[in-house]
Amino acid sequence: MRKYNFCSGPAALPEPVLLRAQEELLDWEGRGCSVMEVSHRSPEFEAVAARAEQDLRDLLAIPDNYKVLFLQGGATAQFSAVPWNLLGAGQKKIDFIHSGQWAKKAMEEAGRYGEVNIVASSEDRNFSYAPAADSWQQSEDAAYFHYVPNETIGGVEFGYVPEVSCPLVADMSSSILSQPIPVENFGVVFAGAQKNIGPSGIAVAIVRDDLLDRALPDIPRSLSWKVAADAHSMDNTPPTFAWYLSGLVFQWLKEQGGVSAMAELSWRKSALLYDFVDRSDFYSSPVAEGSRSRMNIPFVLADERLDKQFLQESEAAGLLNLKGHRSVGGMRASLYNAVPVEAVEALVNFMADFEKRVG
Numbered sequence: 001m002r003k004y005n006f007c008s009g010p011a012a013l014p015e016p017v018l019l020r021a022q023e024e025l026l027d028w029e030g031r032g033c034s035v036m037e038v039s040h041r042s043p044e045f046e047a048v049a050a051r052a053e054q055d056l057r058d059l060l061a062i063p064d065n066y067k068v069l070f071l072q073g074g075a076t077a078q079f080s081a082v083p084w085n086l087l088g089a090g091q092k093k094i095d096f097i098h099s100g101q102w103a104k105k106a107m108e109e110a111g112r113y114g115e116v117n118i119v120a121s122s123e124d125r126n127f128s129y130a131p132a133a134d135s136w137q138q139s140e141d142a143a144y145f146h147y148v149p150n151e152t153i154g155g156v157e158f159g160y161v162p163e164v165s166c167p168l169v170a171d172m173s174s175s176i177l178s179q180p181i182p183v184e185n186f187g188v189v190f191a192g193a194q195k196n197i198g199p200s201g202i203a204v205a206i207v208r209d210d211l212l213d214r215a216l217p218d219i220p221r222s223l224s225w226k227v228a229a230d231a232h233s234m235d236n237t238p239p240t241f242a243w244y245l246s247g248l249v250f251q252w253l254k255e256q257g258g259v260s261a262m263a264e265l266s267w268r269k270s271a272l273l274y275d276f277v278d279r280s281d282f283y284s285s286p287v288a289e290g291s292r293s294r295m296n297i298p299f300v301l302a303d304e305r306l307d308k309q310f311l312q313e314s315e316a317a318g319l320l321n322l323k324g325h326r327s328v329g330g331m332r333a334s335l336y337n338a339v340p341v342e343a344v345e346a347l348v349n350f351m352a353d354f355e356k357r358v359g
């Protein structure tokens with residue numbers, strides 16, 4: 001019996017995708033073996049890879065002058081790869097918005113190779129809002145501008161795409177495929193898979209092709225987007241099963257109506273939870289209105305001594321993984337694409353009942 005899973009990642013996957021993978025596991029396409037047991041260079045796996053890329057291109061309307069790369073090392077390898085790939089043209093400054101934990105980690109990494117300029121920060125209010133664009137102090141000569149459109153831990157989402165005069169780099173790990181995005185406004189979009197794309201073990205980078213020749217000369221080949229692009233993401237053995245499963249998720253997303261349908265659903269699901277929390281005196285949201293994430297929704301109980309009981313009882317009620325990140329405490333419900341509306345309804349009903357009983 002599958003339960004409702006609110007994990008922030010690795011997160012819930014669509015049930016039809018898991019069923020299809022299960023069905024195909026022992027005997028994939030009548031070949032007498034699983035997809036994990038064929039060469040990544042075989043025509044049959046190349047077809048899987050090509051279809052996954054095309055489906056992702058269709059879903060996000062990715063223009064032809066962008067490469068779509070399937071890579072290893074997660075989003076962490078990607079935010080480490082960004083300075084290596086973009087600091088080779090002589091500019092050393094990197095503009096950052098400091099919006100929380102994932103901006104911070106990427107900034108620390110970038111600071112090892114370039115000069116970080118914090119354009120704006122929300123640290124003054126514990127990263128509970130997205131800094132307004134009119135307060136930003138951009139550099140004149142930045143190599144690129146890095147931001148995290150959705151901070152997975154803080155539950156803060158930018159409701160707009162920054163307008164900048166250098167390549168815009170976005171870590172979309174926790175919001176990719178949840179709404180249409182103007183890819184042409186970005187230099188680079190990257191994301192770890194384990195939220196809205198597929199299982200962990202693979203990451204996607206969408207890179208404008210004129211940015212492929214800006215790498216630092218000593219770049220490790222495993223981090224080089226150019227090497228990956230030239231080899232169609234197969235310079236070395238890729239995580240074939242994760243790639244295949246991500247491809248099944250893309251097919252499922254298309255059947256659901258694509259990212260516009262996901263956007264509408266995400267507004268409905270998140271509004272259900274925010275409206276309930278806002279009406280309650282027992283629960284509250286630490287995130288400023290206007291910056292609230294549709295994907296990751298932290299909330300706190302009026303008395304934190306009840307946290308443990310809340311978690312025990314919610315789990316017993318079939319609502320999994322509601323514990324907030326260790327660095328912030330409280331609760332967090334992640335409502336990625338594969339989490340159905342019914343899961344949010346069940347969560348809100350449980351929360352109302354809990355409040356009535358112990359609040």
Ligand code: PMP
Nearest residue numbers: 074075076102152171173174192
């Ligand atoms: N960036 C964001 C926004 C994330 O949410 C995460 C993971 N939760 C990461 C980066 C790191 O991803 P990975 O574990 O794949 O390296």
